[in-house]
Amino acid sequence: MTRTLSAPVTVAFDYTRSTGPVLGRFLTGLRDKVVVGGRTSAGEVVVPPLEYDPVTHEQTADFVEVADVGTVTSWTWVPEPVAGQPFGRPFAFALVTLDGATRPLFHAVDVASPDDISTGMRVRVRWAAERVGHINDIAAFEPLDRPGVEEVAQQPSRNPSTTEPVAGVVTPVSLDYIYAASPEESTFYRGLDEGRILGQRCPSCHKVYVPPRSACPTDGTPTEGEIELSGAGTITTFCIVNVPFLGQKIAPPYVSAYVLLDGADIALLHLILGVPADEVRMGMRVKAVWKPREEWAYSLENIDHFAPTDEPDADYDTYKRHL
Amino acid sequence: MAKQPAAVVGIGQTHHRAKRQDVSMAGLCREAIDRALLDANLTLDDIDAIVVGKAPDLFEGVMMPELFLAESLGAAGKPLLRVHTAGSVGGSTAIVAASLVQSGVHKRVLTVAYEKQSESNAMWALSVPLPFNMPVHAGAGGYFAPHVRSYIRRSGAPTHVGAIVAAKDRNNALKNPYAHLHNEGTTVESVLASTMLWDPIRYDETCPSSDGACALVIVDEDTAKASPNPAWIHGTVMRSESTSAAERDQVNPQASRDAAAYLWKQAGITDPFAEIDAAEIYVPFSWFEPMWLESLGFAGEGEGWQLTESGETAMTGRLPVNCSGGVLSSNPIGASGMLRFGEAALQVRGAAGEHQVDGARRALGHAYGGGSQFFAMWVVGSEKPSS
Numbered sequence: 001m002t003r004t005l006s007a008p009v010t011v012a013f014d015y016t017r018s019t020g021p022v023l024g025r026f027l028t029g030l031r032d033k034v035v036v037g038g039r040t041s042a043g044e045v046v047v048p049p050l051e052y053d054p055v056t057h058e059q060t061a062d063f064v065e066v067a068d069v070g071t072v073t074s075w076t077w078v079p080e081p082v083a084g085q086p087f088g089r090p091f092a093f094a095l096v097t098l099d100g101a102t103r104p105l106f107h108a109v110d111v112a113s114p115d116d117i118s119t120g121m122r123v124r125v126r127w128a129a130e131r132v133g134h135i136n137d138i139a140a141f142e143p144l145d146r147p148g149v150e151e152v153a154q155q156p157s158r159n160p161s162t163t164e165p166v167a168g169v170v171t172p173v174s175l176d177y178i179y180a181a182s183p184e185e186s187t188f189y190r191g192l193d194e195g196r197i198l199g200q201r202c203p204s205c206h207k208v209y210v211p212p213r214s215a216c217p218t219d220g221t222p223t224e225g226e227i228e229l230s231g232a233g234t235i236t237t238f239c240i241v242n243v244p245f246l247g248q249k250i251a252p253p254y255v256s257a258y259v260l261l262d263g264a265d266i267a268l269l270h271l272i273l274g275v276p277a278d279e280v281r282m283g284m285r286v287k288a289v290w291k292p293r294e295e296w297a298y299s300l301e302n303i304d305h306f307a308p309t310d311e312p313d314a315d316y317d318t319y320k321r322h323l
Numbered sequence: 324m325a326k327q328p329a330a331v332v333g334i335g336q337t338h339h340r341a342k343r344q345d346v347s348m349a350g351l352c353r354e355a356i357d358r359a360l361l362d363a364n365l366t367l368d369d370i371d372a373i374v375v376g377k378a379p380d381l382f383e384g385v386m387m388p389e390l391f392l393a394e395s396l397g398a399a400g401k402p403l404l405r406v407h408t409a410g411s412v413g414g415s416t417a418i419v420a421a422s423l424v425q426s427g428v429h430k431r432v433l434t435v436a437y438e439k440q441s442e443s444n445a446m447w448a449l450s451v452p453l454p455f456n457m458p459v460h461a462g463a464g465g466y467f468a469p470h471v472r473s474y475i476r477r478s479g480a481p482t483h484v485g486a487i488v489a490a491k492d493r494n495n496a497l498k499n500p501y502a503h504l505h506n507e508g509t510t511v512e513s514v515l516a517s518t519m520l521w522d523p524i525r526y527d528e529t530c531p532s533s534d535g536a537c538a539l540v541i542v543d544e545d546t547a548k549a550s551p552n553p554a555w556i557h558g559t560v561m562r563s564e565s566t567s568a569a570e571r572d573q574v575n576p577q578a579s580r581d582a583a584a585y586l587w588k589q590a591g592i593t594d595p596f597a598e599i600d601a602a603e604i605y606v607p608f609s610w611f612e613p614m615w616l617e618s619l620g621f622a623g624e625g626e627g628w629q630l631t632e633s634g635e636t637a638m639t640g641r642l643p644v645n646c647s648g649g650v651l652s653s654n655p656i657g658a659s660g661m662l663r664f665g666e667a668a669l670q671v672r673g674a675a676g677e678h679q680v681d682g683a684r685r686a687l688g689h690a691y692g693g694g695s696q697f698f699a700m701w702v703v704g705s706e707k708p709s710s
Contacts, residue, residue, distance in 0.1 A: 002601065005455065006454075007455065008454075009454060011381070011451055013384060013443050013444070013447065013448075013479050014444070015383065015384040015442050015443050016324070016343075016441065016442055017442055018343065018344045018345070018346060018347055018348075018441070018442070019347055020345075020347030020349065020350040021350075022347075023347060027376075029495040043673045050394060050395075051347060051349045051350065052349065052353065052394060052395040054394050054399045057366075057367045057397045059350075059353075086390075135689075167344055167345075168344060171384065181454075181455055182465060185455070205569075207570070208567035208569075209569065216568075217565035217566075217567065217568035217569075217571075218565075218568050218569070220455075226414055237470065237472045237473045237474075237476070238468040238469055238472065239461070239464075239465055239468035239469045239472070239521050239522060239523075239524075240519070240521070240522035241459075241461045241465055241521055242518070242520055242521070242522065243461065243462075243464070243465075243518055243520045243521060245446040245447060245450065245461065245462060246444055246446065246447040247445075247447050247450060247451065247452070247463070248450070249452060249458035250458065252449035254459075256459040256460075256461065256465060256469070257469070257654075258469060264569060265569040266567065266568070266569040266570070267457055267461075269457065271455050272456065272461060277522075278473045280475060282472070298455055299454075299455045299456070300455060300456055300457045300458075301457060301458075304455075310574050320477075320629070321570050322570060323473035323476060323477055323574065
């Protein structure tokens with residue numbers, strides 16, 4: 001058995017970018033099958049245009065229409081494309097200096113093998129059938145000596161009649177990674193899978209941490225030993241969440257509370273149920289309510305929630321240093 | 324060798340709005356930068372180095388945005404540093420910029436901080452569920468609400484004090500043309516009547532979500548001679564602490580108290596309530612005004628709310644707090660700390676316009692971030708520091 005538990009995480013959002021007037025001009029051009037560059041104070045024609053001139057620092061205002069035909073100035077082969085790249089098959093990324101420009105544009109070239117591309121090769125833009133004002137309006141570049149292929153529309157244009165300048169683009173970003181728990185946390189989550197709440201004590205300051213820590217935040221020392229806690233505790237402080245938000249897992253309103261388990265020196269954040277939200281109090285005694293055993297996993301979610309017991313409230317002095 | 328004197332001679336900010344869809348991130352930063360340079364009577368060519376700050380990259384989904392922004396910020400051929408300390412970043416970015424001048428490394432440093440919250444959703448970005456854990460997180464409001472409840476319990480403050488802060492800051496914002504919220508007619512009663520979002524925090528007691536930027540020009544003594552009203556830096560401090568340690572005081576964190584004590588010592592201030600003429604304190608949720616008043620030493624423990632309730636923190640009080648409208652009226656997160664630092668400088672320069680405190684000579688700029696774990700503060704004054 002490996003020492004640590006891990007699980008995949010995906011963080012994804014469709015970001016809404018404001019382009020500003022300069023990049024907006026470039027993207028508006030693409031929508032109309034025109035490549036727009038910007039002339040710098042040094043006379044360079046740059047595609048896409050720079051937002052601000054690197055010498056005068058003024059916003060770019062001198063726009064130049066360049067050709068949709070150009071020359072490969074450098075390239076690299078992509079043998080194993082990954083998700084989100086222009087093609088699911090091997091292809092080239094290249095720097096292409098379009099006729100009329102002095103600086104190259106980075107984009108994909110649709111060729112079958114690295115033998116089919118070379119520096120100095122002439123290429124042309126293959127326009128996407130549906131253009132929305134995005135860099136992907138250029139589907140790819142293709143060799144100039146190959147017969148032109150018009151991209152076939154997969155679906156009708158969303159808004160073919162629009163003439164408004166492009167002011168924004170949507171950029172979906174999705175990040176996949178593996179979240180790894182520390183060895184100490186892994187012990188805690190394995191305990192939960194057996195219906196046990198396991199803490200550890202810092203050998204330097206003697207505080208009991210739940211979950212245990214690889215480094216006590218006060219001393220830097222790893223916590224040690226095995227301290228099993230009963231699941232009974234006291235609400236120190238809490239918040240009633242009334243606000244819905246994107247990605248929320250629990251339907252509001254709900255009470256998110258710090259529960260100081262008996263025997264622990266740090267409170268755990270969890271959900272309170274079994275009592276109307278407006279009756280939850282500081283000092284209220286609660287106990288863990290576990291999910292049915294067949295639903296258990298390596299997770300603090302094995303504890304479905306904490307519910308009040310019929311004990312009297314804890315004395316303020318017993319939890320005030322946790323506020 | 325002692326620190327070299329340094330002063331703020333240029334301050335610029337954007338018109339903060341929920342969505343600045345008319346500008347890119349670069350354009351937003353340049354709006355603030357160009358105003359700061361105009362104020363300083365300098366151009367980008369006069370600048371030796373640039374320091375940029377913003378909050379988590381997840382807010383705009385651009386990793387290391389300083390790379391693509393370099394050219395637009397005028398950084399080609401110059402040192403460019405990026406700072407990140409969560410919500411306190413605007414303050415710590417200004418301090419890093421100041422330290423480049425105070426150390427004698429550079430003479431004229433431009434610093435800018437920004438956030439373009441409309442490119443995503445900060446509530447989502449701050450609540451991404453982690454495997455194995457209980458998904459009870461609910462953004463910054465969900466994080467801070469329990470600690471506000473702790474403050475109310477510890478201090479015995481009447482429950483309408485938060486509403487007093489919110490009504491004050493929203494009315495102050497009416498005097499600030501750059502503020503995001505211009506909510507006419509906000510009263511304690513209207514705040515109390517607003518929706519409870521993260522009990523005990525109401526809708527009107529929370530900061531808005533803003534697009535905006537702030538820029539400062541910080542220069543050495545020689546360069547400052549050309550300015551009619553430099554804001555001299557009398558002290559700077561940054562402190563941090565663990566997010567979650569056993570028995571950590573989240574109402575009055577140790578790092579905050581230590582930072583304040585060191586700041587007052589540097590500035591030669593023994594009684595901050597008497598000696599500070601205006602304070603710009605990072606108050607994203609109304610109750611943080613009394614909480615930080617205590618932590619900063621303006622009031623004794625459990626007594627901060629009395630300053631608020633008695634009107635001492637209003638523009639007409641003895642310690643005007645957040646005359647600009649504060650974070651409660653504009654919150655471009657990465658820029659919010661620098662706005663506090665810049666507004667403090669505007670006060671001692673006598674340049675705060677309608678929200679000017681008459682004769683302000685020394686002012687505090689303050690920012691905090693993360694789970695109340697990062698702190699950045701400075702004191703600026705109208706006179707050059709004596710030592």
